[in-house]
Amino acid sequence: xxxxxxxxxxxxxxxxxxxxxxxxxxxxxxxxxxxxxxxxxxxxxxxxxxxxxxxxxxxxxxxxxxxxxxxxxxxxxxxxxxxxxxxxxxxxxxxxxxxxxxxxxxxxxxxxxxxxxxxxxxxxxxxxxxxxxxxxxxxxxxxxxxxxxxxxxxxxxxxxxxxxxxxxxxxxxxxxxxxxxxxxxxxxxx
Numbered sequence: 001x002x003x004x005x006x007x008x009x010x011x012x013x014x015x016x017x018x019x020x021x022x023x024x025x026x027x028x029x030x031x032x033x034x035x036x037x038x039x040x041x042x043x044x045x046x047x048x049x050x051x052x053x054x055x056x057x058x059x060x061x062x063x064x065x066x067x068x069x070x071x072x073x074x075x076x077x078x079x080x081x082x083x084x085x086x087x088x089x090x091x092x093x094x095x096x097x098x099x100x101x102x103x104x105x106x107x108x109x110x111x112x113x114x115x116x117x118x119x120x121x122x123x124x125x126x127x128x129x130x131x132x133x134x135x136x137x138x139x140x141x142x143x144x145x146x147x148x149x150x151x152x153x154x155x156x157x158x159x160x161x162x163x164x165x166x167x168x169x170x171x172x173x174x175x176x177x178x179x180x181x182x183x184x185x186x187x188x189x190x
Contacts, residue, residue: 019147020128020136026154029121029137032184035071039180040064045089046176047104047113048167049097055167055174056102057181058084058091065095068172068183088112105163107176113165119186123164123173133161135175157182 003009028034042060049056054074055066063082065075075095083092089112093100105111116122120140127133135157136144144153157164162176171186 016145017128019145019150020126020134023136023144023150023153023155025158026137026156028184029139029154029156030152031139031187032137033187035068035183035185037180037182038066038073040176043107043162043176043180045084045091045104045106046163046165046174046181047089047091047102048165048172048174049093049100049102050168053167053169053172054097055172055181055183056091056093056097056104058104063091063094065093065097066181068167068174068185069189071183105165105176107162109163111163111165113163114168114170115165117166117170117173119170121166121170123166125161125164129158131160132158134158135161135164156184 040059045058047056053068057064062078067074077094089104089110091102093102103112105113122138124136124138124144134155137154137156138144139152142149142153144150157175159177164175166173171189174183
């Protein structure tokens with residue numbers, strides 16, 4: 001018997017859907033602030049510098065660097081002649097990131113970015129309304145899929161997701177979709 005066509009599976013699926021749909025929607029989780037968004041034409045990848053809160057964005061039109069702390073684009077390179085390893089998801093930086101190799105998350109899947117931070121916060125990708133996807137913010141010691149352990153979880157995104165991840169400092173997280181890049185900052189950045 002095919003489990004995925006069984007009554008037990010259907011019951012489990014409906015229960016999971018019900019749990020996820022009860023999670024409240026919030027623009028920002030408690031302790032975080034939505035800082036804004038950047039439109040990125042031809043978006044392909046993004047990644048964080050491991051020693052700062054600079055974000056490298058790779059598009060079909062080159063590369064850009066965003067300073068998340070200042071919420072501004074600080075550098076742009078329109079060249080298509082740069083080192084990008086689409087298998088290992090690593091891109092060579094430029095300008096202030098000149099001698100850095102940046103780990104990426106990609107539009108077509110794949111990511112080597114953190115989905116949790118050193119404070120215990122995490123981001124969970126779920127698809128109760130596939131092909132739309134949700135990002136659920138989970139504070140430390142909570143899990144959006146476990147009733148009774150998801151009281152402080154919030155849905156911060158629903159849409160056609162490309163990729164997402166935390167900065168290596170844990171003070172920022174970014175979600176990319178067909179509209180560009182959305183980003184949040186942890187209150188009391190350390």
